Amino acid sequence: MTLINKVYLIALIGLLSFSCKNKSAQVTIKEQNVEAPFEMPPVKAPDFSMCPTISIVDKGAEKGNQQATEQAIQAAIIEANASGCGTVTVPKGEWLTGKLHLKSNVNLHLEEGAILLFSDNPKDYLPAVHTTWEGMECYNYSPLIYAYECENVAITGKGELRAKMGTWEKWFGRPPGHMNSLKRLYNLAAKSDNVEERQMVNDSANLRPHFIQFNRSKNILMEDVTITNSPFWVIHPYLSNDVTIRRVKVKAHGHNNDGVDPEMSQNVLIEDCIFDQGDDAIAVKSGRNQDAWRLDTPSKNMVIRNCTVKNGHQLLAVGSELSGGIENILIDNCVVEDEASLFHLLFIKTNERRGGYVKNIFMNNIMANEVRNGVLGIETDVLYQWRDLVPTYEKRLTPISDISLKNVHLKKGQFLSKIMGQEEEPVKNISLMNVQVDSLMGEEQIHENVIGFKLN
DSSP states (O other), rough: OOHHHHHHHHHHHHHEEEEHHHOOOOOEEEEEEOOSSSSOOOOEEEEEEEEEEEETTTGGGGGTTTHHHHHHHHHHHHHHHTTTTTTEEEEEEEEEOEEEEETTTTTEEEEEEEEEEEEEGGGOOOOEEEEEEEEEEEEESSOSSEEEEEEEEEEEOEEEEEOOOHHHHHHHTTHHHHHHHHHHHHHHHOOOOOOGGGGGGGGTOOOOOOOOEEEEEEEEEEEEEEEEOOSSSEEEESSSEEEEESOEEEOSSSSSSSSBBBBBBEEEEEEEEEEEEESEEEEBBBBOHHHHHOOOEEEEEEEEEEEEEEEEEOOOOOOOSSSSSEEEEEEEEEEEEEEEEEEEEEEEEETTTTTEEEEEEEEEEEEEEEEEEEEEEEEEEOOOOOOHSSSSSOOOOOOOEEEEEEEEEEEEESSSEEEEEEETTEEEEEEEEEEEEEEESSOOOEESSEEEEOOO
């Protein structure tokens, strides 16, 4: 072939490729209007109904063959992304895999009866990726499912995502090496904004990965899937916008197994979900200390509605990683099952290192049987193991104001509200309307440094 013919062939291939891209299918973006007692923008979610489907079997997935299945799923994701959009389907049966990295315009769809079973070998989640640990950015093991700087991504279908837990359960104990690594991360985050130097994968750090993290992404949909077990937080939208989590069932009773942790994220809708947790059902966060001050992105405009909680620490937790600020949060029409074991229905927690702010938090129409503590807890000195582990480099208090609870019915609890504000920064404007505890085991109200408390 002559040089001229080669050039012509390359140009023709490029032209055809460009033409195919122009004619490729596209994701449709749907907007859902959501009622809230604050200005809530419509929540955008991707619709893949006009996109082609790719079966992982056609890309070489084999039951019982982890390497073949992981490679097949990743190849299908890459192909769907390159084609403009696509739905990657996982058929009925159990499929063993390692990490999966989503790409823009891709829907990972699990058919009914499909189980994606994720390895518990830490080496399967290397190389390290840009992620977080409890509000501090770092490079750590990849989340089991990870989307970084993606748009229009989804995980759908009536199948199941399940984590093998052998190794992760051994890491729950937080041995000395783990705590030393956490101290190192805390000090690095306090003194430098160079995230690349925070390499946390070593023989003793044992920082467990998230199950699902959407990192710096937008237009996200999770719908109908069941999630069983998790090394760490289960669903973590981080620095992400327009997130819909609908009819998702979570059962995870390990250490730090929060159900959903929206962090420094905005325009979030969580509805019709079932949470059976070893930690908080929903925990709204916004980063820790210097990292969050640097990123300067509040968590705001979130609606959680029509959910059921079978177990957990709190129905809704706010903090303690809240240094970027949290505002405009509504939790409405949720039920805590009779046998559930919870501490509070709403718990807001911070400490002198956090800064940030909390305002415009609404809890309406909640039914619960019994909690260990009470309906509303606000604590401003929650440091856990960090109190003596690391120093306070900079003291910043957290203004907390405008918290409203309406039509909340708890059958049994220790108190109605326990609000422990700080003398320098009192908690302000708390309203409880038709909030009832049938069997009160202690004092109705335990308050320090509160201005503007209303009980109707």
